[in-house]
């Protein structure tokens with residue numbers, strides 16, 4: 001066995017963001033760049049000798065090369081076994097499921113989620129711990145610190161492993177097991193939902209659905225679930241073949257990037273239900289006939305209807321949402337008498353709450369919902385959850401959401417993104433906001449009076465760890481809110497996210513378009529943060 005120790009020089013920019021390290025492919029292709037980061041991960045872990053690692057990615061450009069490098073490094077560093085998805089493919093929730101099911105030491109996911117793929121686009125790498133969830137900040141910080149001083153890495157000299165064929169192979173003294181990318185995940189889904197009723201709905205002849213996988217990782221999973229197990233007609237899954245460049249698209253399931261699906265659901269004779277997922281399969285968008293469900297509302301509807309799903313029939317332990325997510329789910333929690341937690345942006349903050357059994361469902365406004373069945377958000381799980389509700393309530397998506405608003409009131413909600421802003425300008429804008437915070441309370445802006453203004457800080461109720469500077473919140477006395485934060489997943493300049501929310505209890509006022517319903521707050525956000533003046537942008541790049 002030939003293990004090589006390769007001398008290297010540290011890179012200064014390997015700080016993991018909201019969800020792992022994301023950079024342009026060209027950055028990852030620099031000599032030693034990926035290797036340094038992988039060795040920094042291994043060097044930050046203890047006790048993995050002889051243990052199992054799970055490895056897979058969303059199939060984007062550079063996935064295959066990266067997998068071979070990581071396999072050889074895992075072998076050189078002493079892992080006992082690596083479970084790797086066939087062709088190097090594993091969706092993020094499937095990897096989480098497999099880590100848990102096979103009690104692996106951890107997992108490595110290769111993905112830049114919804115960011116475009118291709119030689120000039122993005123790549124990413126993320127480490128998950130043995131609970132199947134993203135490594136907590138103390139580990140990602142250790143990885144970053146190690147990456148700043150690393151001077152060597154270990155790699156096995158060997159032929160590439162054939163990932164086209166299921167089976168076990170020896171790589172040095174480590175076993176590589178090429179596993180079916182889909183089977184374990186499908187089995188888990190079958191254990192959670194009422195597949196019998198969903199099958200009845202999908203084969204009844206008077207219900208049509210359309211699932212858009214956007215040429216990203218969920219294609220094979222969606223075919224297996226909807227067309228094979230649940231009997232939906234062939235053609236239900238659109239864009240189901242994963243492509244290395246995602247067909248040149250932007251696999252972000254929202255109204256802007258999943259426009260093909262939006263055109264179908266808002267076109268002539270639309271199907272009853274439409275859904276899309278993102279690059280690595282953890283996000284989802286839910287559409288009804290001529291109807292869009294905001295992710296914040298979706299989380300609230302799932303929570304309110306959870307008892308209809310076999311896995312959650314005895315009720316929820318609690319719910320959690322990220323801070324910028326609307327408070328729609330909070331209202332369900334109050335009515336159900338369960339706890340609701342507000343965490344910083346990023347799935348890693350839900351892990352402790354789920355592990356401690358404090359929450360069952362959690363979600364983010366960024367098209368992410370999930371539960372304690374894995375430790376990642378899960379796009380197809382959310383789609384199945386909706387189908388289970390539709391099968392059981394026998395109402396349309398729109399009827400279900402409108403009834404929900406009637407019961408709980410409507411949280412008008414929208415996110416405005418200003419992408420690829422100059423980093424300096426974005427930082428100045430945030431600094432200026434921070435300086436205003438201490439004098440904001442009580443200030444009147446038109447009909448809005450500031451009730452609180454702060455930079456969100458979170459103390460984890462399980463381990464007591466504190467995460468500061470998680471976004472600026474300005475809350476008004478009528479329950480409206482504006483939140484400002486900078487993205488931690490972008491790879492170019494800075495992305496300013498502005499989150500707008502207002503609460504409307506009166507059901508005669510639930511018919512507005514959110515941009516209309518939020519118009520005054522939108523103007524106010526610019527007045528307070530001076531977005532136009534600071535960034536030179538007249539309008540957001542993306543509105544969701």
Ligand code: G1P
Nearest residue numbers: 018019346347364366487488489
């Ligand atoms: C974005 C989303 C966040 C999500 C993350 C990873 O992070 O806003 O909710 O967890 O992607 O999918 P951001 O770019 O805002 O830091």
Ligand code: ZN
Nearest residue numbers: 113278280282
């Ligand atoms: Zn994703």
